[in-house]
Amino acid sequence: MTSPKYAFLQAGHYARGWHIVLFSSELAPGEVKRLHYFDREFVAWRGESGQPCILDAYCPHLGANLASDGGRIHGDNIACPFHGWEFNGTGECVAIPYAKKIPERAKHALKGWPVMERNGFIALWYCPDDSAPVDYIPTIDDWGAENWGEWQFQRSRIRAQPCDVIENIVDIAHFPHVHGGNVQSFENRFGDYTVTQISKVKRDPEAGMITPPGLDFDLVDVRNQGAGMDADAWGDATYHGPSIMYYYTESRSPEISFRSWWVNYHTPVNDDEVDLCSAVIMSSLTDEPLPEEFTRLYPVTAHAAFGQDVLIWQDKMYREDPILCDGDGPITKLRRWYEQFYLPVG
The missing domain is CATH 3.90.380.10 (Naphthalene 1,2-dioxygenase Alpha Subunit; Chain A, domain 1)
Known part of the structure; x- marks a missing residue:
């Protein structure tokens, strides 16, 4: 079987760049959302500071989905509903309620995704090789201005x-x-x-x-x-x-x-x-x-x-x-x- 002429036709291959996954109005403070894009599961939430975060959905401990049962938000972090392991917006495990020490492997076992909130939408930077995000999304000055209304x-x-x-x-x-x-x-x-x-x-x-x-x-x-x-x-x-x-x-x-x-x-x-x-x-x-x-x-x-x-x-x-x-x-x-x-x- 010959390979496709273009890389964008290769199975399982998705574009590097910013992709909108939610509008800001869809993620209230304290709310958790399940997302499925790029053939993988994500969890999105907005903590106390108002900053949206997106991680791979499955806990690296025993595989629970962090969005199960509506999710558990602690401040700006999300906790696994299965055993309470707690993760920040970069995917770092910052607390295990019943452990004296966080295992070294757990500190960076969950992938966090760069997130941009701009113009009333939330976008995720998808990149399989983890290259740094490029800020090419312009601001719409009319967004939020008087007499323009909501999306x-x-x-x-x-x-x-x-x-x-x-x-x-x-x-x-x-x-x-x-x-x-x-x-x-x-x-x-x-x-x-x-x-x-x-x-x-x-x-x-x-x-x-x-x-x-x-x-x-x-x-x-x-x-x-x-x-x-x-x-x-x-x-x-x-x-x-x-x-x-x-x-x-x-x-x-x-x-x-x-x-x-x-x-x-x-x-x-x-x-x-x-x-x-x-x-x-x-x-x-x-x-x-x-x-x-x-x-x-x-x-x-x-x-x-x-x-x-x-x-x-x-x-x-x-x-x-x-x-x-x-x-x-x-x-x-x-x-x-x-x-x-x-x-x-x-």
Whole structure:
């Protein structure tokens, strides 16, 4: 059997970098959460200081899951519910209630993972070779500002590979078939840790469109209503690393003018599944507040936009050596950029 063309297609191989695992609102002080990503079990908790921590889930003593029975938090540490062994946020065993001495092997027997809390989300630095984290995730200055509100997010576990998801950032040709719009302008820019899409896409009733199941509104009707608006809109989408995308958009029209941040991420669960999530905050571009119906519907349509792609991803196969044409966008360049997160450091 020949090896795959790209390192990111190797089984059990996951991207080095920051991966979002929770939103801050999902982990209250004193709360413990079970997580399953990268085909392994984690335990996450927030102690008295408010700092989130993530460790491998299984106690190095006799293998209990530290999240069993809701977990046991002591200050900023977590204690095993089986025998009370206590660990700090780096995975060091700091107390055994019935022992006079902590065994030397126990001091660093549990793996702690670097954690970043920023912009209202919690991200884990995944790296199989334990290289130092790189701080390439920017701050969203509008997060937490007045009139922006909280993240409205939707997460789903889907059958897809991360490489399926990230190629959307350069795929110009799918817009009029999947998302119901015609591309007016489209540009990709590549940086060391970033790839950006700057685009204008006009909603078009004549364009093709996928309608995800289970929506409580008519997505085609929403698209067609928007197509009739005289809107000046643009968007700037950037992947920061292998799995976290920021999208900033502004839209001005006689009916409504607004700006919005999206945080879209895909975190690998195993070789066959990812957790796909879209989160939205928005604000008016005028002194008038946004209509209540709009603030309710806009995040839902944002989540539905990913749902359109999911219907393709869940049934497709990944072509290592695709037949491409001159209108496809820089798919091969994107793959070479993405490969860096799977190759050894140095």
